[in-house]
Amino acid sequence: MTNYRIIVEYDGSRYDGWQKQGNTDQTIQGKIETVLERLCGQSVEVHGSGRTDAGVHALNQVANFHVDINKKGQEIMEYLNHYLPEDIRVKALDQVPERFHSRLNAQEKTYLYRIEMGEKKQVFDRKYIYGLHKSLDVEAMERAAALLCGEHDFKSFCSNRKMKKSTVRNLKKIEFEKEDTRLFVRFTGNGFLYNMVRILMGTLIEVGLKERRPEEMSGILKALDRQMAGYTVPPEGLFLESVNYLL
Incomplete structure (x- = not known):
């Protein structure tokens, strides 16, 4: 084989x-x-x-x-x-070698989330970006993101309430890139829980809209309670961008 x-x-x-x-x-x-x-x-x-x-x-x-x-x-x-x-x-x-397994051997993954802050999506981009249509305070989002990075228990950012396995993950970095009225956010980590990226993004958006303070992130992590985190953003803006391996 x-x-x-x-x-x-x-x-x-x-x-x-x-x-x-x-x-x-x-x-x-x-x-x-x-x-x-x-x-x-x-x-x-x-x-x-x-x-x-x-x-x-x-x-x-x-x-x-x-x-x-x-x-x-x-x-x-x-x-x-x-x-x-x-x-x-x-x-x-x-x-690839016989023992290579795409999931078990993955070292880190990067997800990209795309947001349109302007009044209307570009027509040919409309299925691949979240139409938020509101301006975001990116600096505040960056301060919040810094508190989320690192190895933490991300149970508050998981939609699976019956999760029996460990919910500890290492979120290595969150990067922001603004292009005109669009905001691109990249999440890189050693693994992600069910809906984790979409909940992280929703929470950061609430910070960007000044509905939450950046300093709240530490308390949300410690709470281990999904109800403490932000909303789950829609899927159309999310892309699995890359998967890295040590071969």
Whole structure:
């Protein structure tokens, strides 16, 4: 069996997230597995670096799968791109060591969130940016972000109330980039909880709107209570931007 790694970009607008589910066939993992199984004539399991939620996009999702097939990597990639929907594209494919696992071996991930602060979204960008349509105090957001970075228990920023595993994560950095009326925010960490980025973003937006003070972040972390954090921003502005590995 050969272990292949793929880099995938997708528009998550019409999908129910990355992970294959029994109640829907509209998932990214499911679409890729269906094409691979048609090619190989056997069941194939595709492992993603993480589970993006419904409506969330990816610029560089990493996944891997094992197949036993007499075809070159380039042929497999061309077959995937020929039969996958137009809103899913395999950008690269290469052979990796047998023990490589896209999720278990990931060292850090970066998510990008895009916000439109102006009065109306650009027409051809409207499905890929959050229309907040309000000005934000970015300096205050940066002060709040500094208190959130580091290794903390992020239970207050997780939508899964029944989470039994550890909710401790290392949020390495939060970066802000303003471009005209748009604000781009990048979150880099060793892993993220369910809805964590979207809740962090909603909380920081509330700081930027002066509805919260930056100093409140420490108390929210200590509370370990989802009700203490801000709202969950919509998915259309969120992109999985990159996944880094030590190979």
